[in-house]
Amino acid sequence: MYTQAMDTMGKDRDDAPRAARSAEEAALQARFDERIDAGDFIEAKDWMPENYRKTLVRQISQHAHSEIVGMLPEGNWISRAPTLKRKAILLAKVQDEAGHGLYLYAAAETLGVSRDQLYEALHSGKAKYSSIFNYPTLTWADMGVIGWLVDGAAIMNQVPLCRCSYAPYARAMVRICREESFHQRQGFEALLTMMGKGTEAQREMVQDAVNRWWWPSLMMFGPPDSESPNSEQSMRWGIKRISNDDLRQKFVDATVEQSKILGVSMPDPELRWNEARQSYDFGTIDWKEFWQVVGGDGPCNRERLSARVKAWDDGAWVREAALVHAAKHEMKEAA
Amino acid sequence: MSPAVTPGTLPGPPAEPVDKPAKRTEWPLWEVFVRSKAGLDHKHCGSLHAADPQMAIQLARDVYTRRQEGTSVWVVRSDQITASDPGDKAAYFDPMADKVYRHPTFYELPKSLDHM
Numbered sequence: 244m245y246t247q248a249m250d251t252m253g254k255d256r257d258d259a260p261r262a263a264r265s266a267e268e269a270a271l272q273a274r275f276d277e278r279i280d281a282g283d284f285i286e287a288k289d290w291m292p293e294n295y296r297k298t299l300v301r302q303i304s305q306h307a308h309s310e311i312v313g314m315l316p317e318g319n320w321i322s323r324a325p326t327l328k329r330k331a332i333l334l335a336k337v338q339d340e341a342g343h344g345l346y347l348y349a350a351a352e353t354l355g356v357s358r359d360q361l362y363e364a365l366h367s368g369k370a371k372y373s374s375i376f377n378y379p380t381l382t383w384a385d386m387g388v389i390g391w392l393v394d395g396a397a398i399m400n401q402v403p404l405c406r407c408s409y410a411p412y413a414r415a416m417v418r419i420c421r422e423e424s425f426h427q428r429q430g431f432e433a434l435l436t437m438m439g440k441g442t443e444a445q446r447e448m449v450q451d452a453v454n455r456w457w458w459p460s461l462m463m464f465g466p467p468d469s470e471s472p473n474s475e476q477s478m479r480w481g482i483k484r485i486s487n488d489d490l491r492q493k494f495v496d497a498t499v500e501q502s503k504i505l506g507v508s509m510p511d512p513e514l515r516w517n518e519a520r521q522s523y524d525f526g527t528i529d530w531k532e533f534w535q536v537v538g539g540d541g542p543c544n545r546e547r548l549s550a551r552v553k554a555w556d557d558g559a560w561v562r563e564a565a566l567v568h569a570a571k572h573e574m575k576e577a578a
Numbered sequence: 579m580s581p582a583v584t585p586g587t588l589p590g591p592p593a594e595p596v597d598k599p600a601k602r603t604e605w606p607l608w609e610v611f612v613r614s615k616a617g618l619d620h621k622h623c624g625s626l627h628a629a630d631p632q633m634a635i636q637l638a639r640d641v642y643t644r645r646q647e648g649t650s651v652w653v654v655r656s657d658q659i660t661a662s663d664p665g666d667k668a669a670y671f672d673p674m675a676d677k678v679y680r681h682p683t684f685y686e687l688p689k690s691l692d693h694m
Contacts, residue, residue, distance in 0.1 A: 288664045342641050349625040358627060359604055565629035
């Protein structure tokens with residue numbers, strides 16, 4: 244999910260696996276492979292192959308960027324929530340997302356990269372974030388649907404990550420998963436309220452939101468397995484536990500059942516239960532749209548990035564003032 | 579205030595006076611430890627960047643205790659932590675593996691002394 248475009252990221256010269264430089268490195272590599280195969284955890288200061296480190300920096304930081312950018316489409320509705328209760332809930336959810344981003348940045352930084360470097364990568368467009376956040380939130384029903392589908396997809400991806408071989412990431416994921424289930428439940432509950440006790444117009448609003456968010460949610464799981472060459476290496480390293488297509492199928496099977504409780508339909512004429520597979524068949528995803536959005540040309544890419552860059556630039560004086568203030572106090576105490 | 583280090587002893591710009599803290603552009607990193615309730619230990623739960631100790635404590639509360647996970651928070655600057663070298667793990671910790679006599683189960687006593 245946070246590696247949707249990793250297979251297309253420019254190949255650095257040392258991306259290609261190369262022969263171990265020495266007998267010592269070969270021994271370290273062998274020991275590392277043993278630990279991974281045994282299901283052991285790798286900690287921050289343990290030896291690791293350079294590509295393992297690089298892959299993790301990309302994945303964890305893109306996961307962090309996704310959380311922070313993800314605050315924007317929902318932040319849009321904090322001042323527009325229909326009741327005080329919904330406003331408080333949405334505030335809490337968005338705060339959580341800031342917190343999740345921070346846990347993940349901290350995990351990424353254990354791999355020897357600085358926060359400033361990670362932000363620079365995001366702001367320059369080099370680093371990606373989950374494509375889903377490049378879509379606009381047009382109605383209040385979008386808040387419910389995001390909780391149900393987008394957080395639902397995220398949870399499906401995040402639970403296996405709690406067993407990721409890189410321990411700081413796994414620990415961050417455990418923390419995140421504990422907090423994430425409220426995100427999905429509040430969204431579903433809001434939709435249940437609108438569908439069950441709302442007006443006809445509100446029910447149509449919910450269906451419209453589902454129609455707009457369904458396919459982008461399926462795209463969250465990334466390209467098909469056949470087009471994800473890096474998935475295999477990630478699985479070998481214990482970073483990725485379940486394939487894109489398998490996760491996507493699990494998601495469809497779970498959410499279609501949930502949609503029946505809500506009384507909404509999915510905008511897919513080819514969606515039907517397959518008795519032989521004991522799973523839902525579904526239509527073809529518009530991969531052209533996927534690559535367009537991942538490539539920077541979705542409905543809100545420019546808006547999201549400029550909001551982030553503006554926040555960073557506007558906050559520069561605060562960061563600097565805090566440091567000067569701290570330094571002044573250090574001097575005072577030393578004197 | 580005169581600098582403790584004589585400027586100009588090395589080629590290049592003069593050394594900064596020692597009483598002026600080194601210029602930082604990034605907030606330093608802090609490790610956060612939270613005690614979830616009275617009677618338990620503080621547990622390490624992650625890290626964060628903050629400009630000074632007071633900010634670190636406040637941010638630790640915001641980031642790590644949103645669901646009442648804490649009654650007490652410690653923050654320590656990450657560069658103040660000394661850690662054992664993972665490369666020395668074997669040399670450091672293996673000796674403990676064969677000292678079974680440190681465990682109560684090593685000692686067989688009559689059943690009447692089960693409670694000991």
